[in-house]
Every structure is written in C-alpha cells, then in structure tokens.
Amino acid sequence: MMRENVPLSTLTTFRIGGPARYVAQGNSVASVKAAFAHARECRLPLYPIGQGSNILASDASIAAVLLLMQNNSIAFSDTSEGVEVCADAGTSWDALVRACADKGLWGIENLAGIPGTVGAAPVQNIGAYGSELADSFSWLECYDPDTETIQRLTGAECAFGYRDSTFKQNPGRIIMRVALTVTRSGSPRTQYADLSRLIDAGEVLDTPHAIGEAVRRVRSAKFPDLTEYGTAGSFFKNPTIVLDQYTQLQQQYPELPGFATSTGIKIPLAWILDHVLDLRGFRMGHAYLFQNQPLVLVADAGATCVDVDALANNVAEKIFNATGIQIEREVRSLS
Ligand code: NAP
DSSP states (O other): OEEEEEEGGGTSTTOOOOEEEEEEEESSHHHHHHHHHHHHHHTOOEEEESSOTTEEEOSSOEEEEEEEEOOOOEEEEEETTEEEEEEETTSBHHHHHHHHHHTTOBSSGGGTTOOSBTTTTTTTTOEETTEEHHHHEEEEEEEETTTTEEEEEEHHHHTOBTTBOHHHHSBTBEEEEEEEEEBSSOOOOOOSHHHHHHHHTTOOOOSHHHHHHHHHHHHHHHSOOTTTSEEEEEOBOOOEEOHHHHHHHHHHOTTOOOEEETTEEEOOHHHIIIIITOOTTOEETTEEEOSSOTTEEEEOTTOOHHHHHHHHHHHHHHHHHHHOOOOOBOSEEEO
16 A cells, blocks of 8 residues: 655654655565555655654655555574574564563563664664674565565674664665574673662562563663654764773763773763763753753654754764764664
8 A cells, every 4th residue: 555645753753754755565575566666666765664763854745655664473483593583574673572571582681672663673783781683683584676586684794783784884675574593591681780770779680571671661761752752762873982082081071981892982972961061951942852861862742853953963063072072873864
C-alpha cells in the first residue's frame, strides 16, 4: 500500500517534519522491490524508516519514497555456539530484548529500552552500558537495489564501529532481518556507574530479565518518555579525542571523565554540557536540552526543524569554543 503526502511529524518521535511524497510499507522482499520500482518510476530517492526515533526531518516537503519496514517476527534456534535469534527488520528492538530475557538468554540485556526497530539497530550499531549490537551480532540479510538481490553480511562486512556501520557510511541497502547469537549462560556486565550503583544499593542483577528491567528503569529516569516529549534521544555522539587534548582539558577541568578506547579517549558530552557550560535545561525558542540528561534535545509541540537546528548548532559552537571539540550529530537528518 502506498500512501501520499504523509507528514513526517506523524512518523518520527521528534514529531517534526513536512509531508513525505510517498510512504510505502515493507513487509516482504516483494513489497520492498515494488517500493524501489515506484521510486525509480517517479525518479525519487527511497529511504527506509523504522520507528523514526533517530530522525530530524526538514519542515519542507520531502521528495522521496519512505519505506516503512513492518515485517516482524522472532525465531530462535539452537546452534553450536548458543542460540541464534533471528528477527525481522520491523520488529521493535525492545520486544526482541524482552523475548530473549523471557527465555533467560544473555547478550543484549544491557540494550533494553533503546527505542527503534531491529532493522535500524545495525545501522548505528546501537550500544549502551558497555554492550553494543556488534558483540552479539551473527549476520544480517539486506536487499541491494542495484543487484535486486538479498545479500547476507557478516559482522566484519557490516564494518561496525562506535555508533557506526557500513549502512551509515553507504546508505542504500535495506536491512530485512538480523540474526544474533545469545547464550544460555552468561554473566552480568554491570561496570557502568548507573548499574553498579544499583548493585551497591543491594539490588540483585543476576539474570538478563533483572538487568533489562533495571536498565529500563535507569533510562526512564534519565531520558524523556517518547510518548510525552518530542525527542530523538541523545542528539550528539559522545566524542572521542586524542590523549594530548584530553590531558590539556584536564588541566582546565580536573574532574573531566574520560574512557580509553582503541581510537582515543571517549568523553561523556553530558558532563561538558553540565559542568563546563551549565546548559542543563538550556532553551532557545521551542527547543531545549533535557534537564535530566542534557545530551537529549527536546522539541515543544509545534516546534520546527529550524528551531532544533538553531539550538543544536548553538550548542555545538559553545562546546567548540570552550573545549576545541568538534561534535557530531547522532540523529540522522532527512530532507
Ligand atoms: P552514560 O552512561 O552517562 O555514559 C556517558 C559516556 O561515558 C558514554 O560515552 C559512555 O560510553 C561513557 N562511559 C560511561 N561509563 C563508562 C565505563 N564504565 N566505561 C567506558 N565508557 C563509559 O551515558 P547516558 O547518556 O546516560 O546513556 C546511557 C547509555 O546508553 C550509554 O552507554 C550511552 O552510550 C547509551 N545510549 C545509546 C544510544 C544509541 O545507541 N543510540 C542512545 C542513547 C544512549 P558508551 O557510549 O560507549 O556507553
């Protein structure tokens, strides 16, 4: 089914965006092929969309075919390494986390409560609390419009990085389903302060279910409820800087946290927004930084993409002026 002139404000969690020329539903390879054929006929680009939880759409009309992935099933099978769970692209990510936890399967419990679909998860290699999708990834199948075939990719072929993958670098292919390896025995990964604090307070986090629930609770205390606020969650990526720059910044801000990674020192941007710039709750027009987590940008009802861009650019400039760090958006722009 093809819908016409559908406002992006109804398809994104920011609740911002002008009308998309066409919106197609993707629930099978045939429907995905048909959507591409329509896009070619109309000479329009095609963009896949899941729950719209990581998109900032422009206020003007969007001359494109949006492909709304709606296939959704989850299947488990035993393998020599554990259990393979295969989920369709349109499945809610958190429904997959719950399905694994319900069976006592370890691997993705720290990724509980992340909004979005299974098909969107590999695009930015979603991660939280010391886990990322790549850790459990087995393979995925995607539709390649150039060859009109389904390709099966390994983790190496997906080129996962920090909130990054080949799908972010080279958009175009449509992820149809994703398989992960999860295990019957595992151990809690609770090294992040938000989780270790709960353990120190006496909470028992010894099953995927208990950890998933704790993560959802921590997230809902920090991140705005998408049903109540217009937002796409963390708006910027946490930056990674070189050791020299970190050491220099530490002279100015001795408490500045930093976590060593293979590519440098990862900095919690929220700390800079809070302790260096005092920007918790900072508002410009109809957009503001969320009080409980200033990395999250929130738009009032009726706000525009222009409002959000103005605030985001202003914040990026303030960070650069104060620290020399050039930040990148995590949220994808659609125009
Ligand atoms: P947080 O837990 O306060 O962490 C802030 C930053 O510090 C992140 O860059 C995090 O790295 C890093 N960090 C904190 N403790 C660490 C440790 N023990 N070892 C290594 N690095 C550490 O962040 P938050 O904003 O409240 O978000 C909670 C979690 O959800 C974070 O892991 C965040 O990345 C994740 N998240 C993911 C998405 C997404 O995938 N789109 C969106 C929102 C939040 P990491 O980023 O590597 O964890």
